[in-house]
Amino acid sequence: xxxxxxxxxxxxxxxxxxxxxxxxxxxxxxxxxxxxxxxxxxxxxxxxxxxxxxxxxxxxxxxxxxxxxxxxxxxxxxxxxxxxxxxxxxxxxxxxxxxxxxxxxxxxxxxxxxxxxxxxxxxxxxxxxxxxxxxxxxxxxxxxxxxxxxxxxxxxxxxxxxxxxxxxxxxxxxxxxxxxxxxxxxxxxxxxxxxxxxxxxxxxxxxxxxxxxxxxxxxxxxxxxxxxxxxxxxxxxxxxxxxxxxxxxxxxxxxxxxxxxxxxxxxxxxxxxxxxxxxxxxxxxxxxxxxxxxxxxxxxxxxxxxxxxxxxxxxxxxxxxxxxxxxxxxxxxxxxxxxxxxxxxxxxxxxxxxxxxxxxxxxxxxxxxxxxxxxxxxxxxxxxxxxxxxxxxxxxxxxxxxxxxxxxxxxxxxxxxxxxxxxxxxxxxxxxxxxxxxxxxxxxxxxxxxxxxxxxxxxxxxxxxxxxxxxxxx
Numbered sequence: 118x119x120x121x122x123x124x125x126x127x128x129x130x131x132x133x134x135x136x137x138x139x140x141x142x143x144x145x146x147x148x149x150x151x152x153x154x155x156x157x158x159x160x161x162x163x164x165x166x167x168x169x170x171x172x173x174x175x176x177x178x179x180x181x182x183x184x185x186x187x188x189x190x191x192x193x194x195x196x197x198x199x200x201x202x203x204x205x206x207x208x209x210x211x212x213x214x215x216x217x218x219x220x221x222x223x224x225x226x227x228x229x230x231x232x233x234x235x236x237x238x239x240x241x242x243x244x245x246x247x248x249x250x251x252x253x254x255x256x257x258x259x260x261x262x263x264x265x266x267x268x269x270x271x272x273x274x275x276x277x278x279x280x281x282x283x284x285x286x287x288x289x290x291x292x293x294x295x296x297x298x299x300x301x302x303x304x305x306x307x308x309x310x311x312x313x314x315x316x317x318x319x320x321x322x323x324x325x326x327x328x329x330x331x332x333x334x335x336x337x338x339x340x341x342x343x344x345x346x347x348x349x350x351x352x353x354x355x356x357x358x359x360x361x362x363x364x365x366x367x368x369x370x371x372x373x374x375x376x377x378x379x380x381x382x383x384x385x386x387x388x389x390x391x392x393x394x395x396x397x398x399x400x401x402x403x404x405x406x407x408x409x410x411x412x413x414x415x416x417x418x419x420x421x422x423x424x425x426x427x428x429x430x431x432x433x434x435x436x437x438x439x440x441x442x443x444x445x446x447x448x449x450x451x452x453x454x455x456x457x458x459x460x461x462x463x464x465x466x467x468x469x470x471x472x473x474x475x476x477x478x479x480x481x482x483x484x485x486x487x488x489x490x491x492x493x494x495x496x497x498x499x500x501x502x503x504x505x506x507x508x509x510x511x512x513x514x515x516x517x518x519x520x521x522x523x524x525x526x527x528x529x530x531x532x533x534x535x536x537x538x539x540x541x542x543x544x545x546x547x548x549x550x551x552x553x554x555x556x557x558x559x560x561x562x563x564x565x566x567x568x569x570x571x572x573x574x575x576x577x578x579x580x581x582x583x584x585x586x587x588x589x590x591x
Contacts, residue, residue: 139447139451142444142447142448142451143451145432146428146432146448146451146452146455147455148291149286149289149291149431149432150424150425150427150428150429150452150455151424152291152292152294152424153286153291153294153295153424153425153427153428154420154421154424154425155295155298155299155424156282156291156294156295156297156298156424157420157423157424157427158420158421158424159299159301159302160298160420161416161420162302163298163301163302163305163331163334164186164190166302166305166306167182167186167305167309167327167330167331168182168183170306170309170310170313170327171309171313171323171324171327174313174323174324177256177257177260178260178323178324180260180261181257181260181261181264181324182264182324182327184248184249184257184261185245185260185261185264185265185268185328187248187391188241188244188248188261188265189241189265189269191384191387191388191391192237192240192241192244193237193241193272193275194380194383194384194387195237195380195381195383195384196233196234196237196275196276196279196380197275197276197279197380198376198379198380198381198382198383198384199229199233199372199373199376199377199379199380200226200229200230200276200279200280200283200372201283201375201376201379201380201513201518202226202371202372202373202374202375202376202379202518203222203223203226203280203283203284203287203372203376204283204286204287204427204430204431204434204510204513204514205375205513205514205515205516206218206222206287206368206371206375206434207219207222207223207283207284207287207288207434208286208287208430208431208432208433208434208435208438208514209434209435209437209438210222210287210438211287211288211289211434211435211438212434212435212436212437212438213438213439213440215438216353216355217355219284219287219288220350220355220357220362221362221365221368222284222368222372223280223281223284224361224362225362225364225365225369225372226280226283226284226372227277228364228369229280229369229372229373229376230273230276230280231273234272234273234276237272238269238272241265241269241272242266242269245261245262245265245266246262248261249261260323260324263324263325263328264324264325264327264328265328267325267328267329267332268328268331268332270332271331271332271335271336274332274336274338274339275335275339277339277342277343278297278335278338278339278342281339281342281343281345281346282294282297284346285342285345285346285349286427286431287431287434288349289431289435290349291428293341293342294342296341297337297338297341297342297345298338300337300341301334301335301337301338301341302334304330304333304334305330305333307330308326308329308330308331308333308334309326309327309330311326311330312325312326312327312329312330313326313327313330314326375513375516376518378518378519378521378522379513379518379521379522381522382518382521382522382525385525385526385529385530386525386529389525389529389530389533389534389555389558390555392534393408393412393534393537393551394408394409394412396537396538396541396542396551397409397548397551399542400541400547400548403481403483403484403487404487404547404548406479406481406484407484407487407488407491407548408491408548408551410475410478410484410488411488411491411492411495411552413478414467414474414492414495415495415498415499418459418460418463418499419502419506421456421459421460421463422456422459422460422502422503422506422507423506425452425455425456425459425503425506425507425510426452426456426506426507426509426510426511427510428452428510429448429449429452429453429507429510429511429514430510430511430513430514431514432445432448432449432452432514433445433449433510433511433513433514433515434514435448436448437514437515442574445514445515445574446574446575448511448514449508449570449574450574452507452510452511453507453508453511453567453570455507456503456506456507457503457504459503460499460500460502460503461499461500463496463499464496464499464500465496467492467493467495467496467499468492468493468496471488471489471492471493472485472489474492475488475489475492487548490549491548491549491552494549494552494553494556495552497556498555498556498559498560501556501559501560501563502559504563504566504567505559505562505563505566505567508521508563508566508569508570509521509566511570512569512570512573515573515574517569517573520566520569521566524562524565524566524569525562528558528559528561528562529555529558529562532557532558532561533554533555533557533558533559533561534554534555534558535554536553536554536557537550537551537552537553537554537555537558538551538554540553540554541554
């Protein structure tokens, strides 16, 4: 590949420059973070639209879509998480101007996706039966099994999308990712209307129609990003698929060494809040409903620091690849500050306007009364949630994924959840006790990850001019 190829101007690193333009670096980081954050919001919106669109079919349909998504997305997100190592490898190679290496890393990620897909699909096929058996309404169970069976066919496109998304983000091309997700929401909305209710000559498929619409939108997202990557590389004189690399087991192993811990970290966090929901289900209906509303609010605000986290991983990786560890440190700390700033505003919203926020979901007096109290606790952990999320991304840019995984396991599963259960049930604090436990866990996790980032970024090393990567000293 030609070394004179053009790249996104705002993300070019000059490792020999003595002048530090913080505003330029901040603009570059925002140029990454804003589109990626919008992409995360678009991802979450798609599932919400599915639930809304089947609402007219009744409670069984709503329950089936919710339960089906719960069964499907945990293993699917694990599959996407395994590809998170691309953030580190592609961004470093790009920062070091080793453009051919970017392609090689992408190819190995696609081999991983192809290998993981049948395993994930088999797991999902088996998992749908025990989760829809005892204690589940029979009609909901029938709908759920059928829904998940169709949704499962979108697994390969989903992983292809995940791999090409990480590749493009590593190159600094984030706007196409945002376009893909926003337009995919429109595709999904139209597909739901057509397939659920039988429009434009199609048969009315009900809940199955929603699953089919999601599969179509997954294929669409993957196709858009593959096309964007192909067109971008062709414009630079190096067609993406002209010399597609064969499997390289050293690279595959390197990606898995980074991706598997990152995937487990994501699953551990998802499972922690799932476990909290199970515990909340042992309280009364008002408490469970309030918990779901609070969880929905917290999940939506979380999408922004999640996007900033991905931007931090790329920006830090670019700087490390360019042999500029000082800039990597600045990028990481600026990202943390951005995450804290946004989550601080979210916390203020929860503190100043809890009732209007809860009334979006319910106007039940009991839910409103309990919800105000719970949103106060949610406000307390917003900043810490933002800190730990962005710090995780910055550490991933340095190639560190095991420590965040271990801290999430210890923080949630050995500390926060047991403490929350103790306060909720033994001390009779109810739902507030459960959320206090989660808050304490997030405070601990954020503190440890920030301390780790501070130490790791000081000892980080870049990639020298000969292009041979050095390991990051942590």
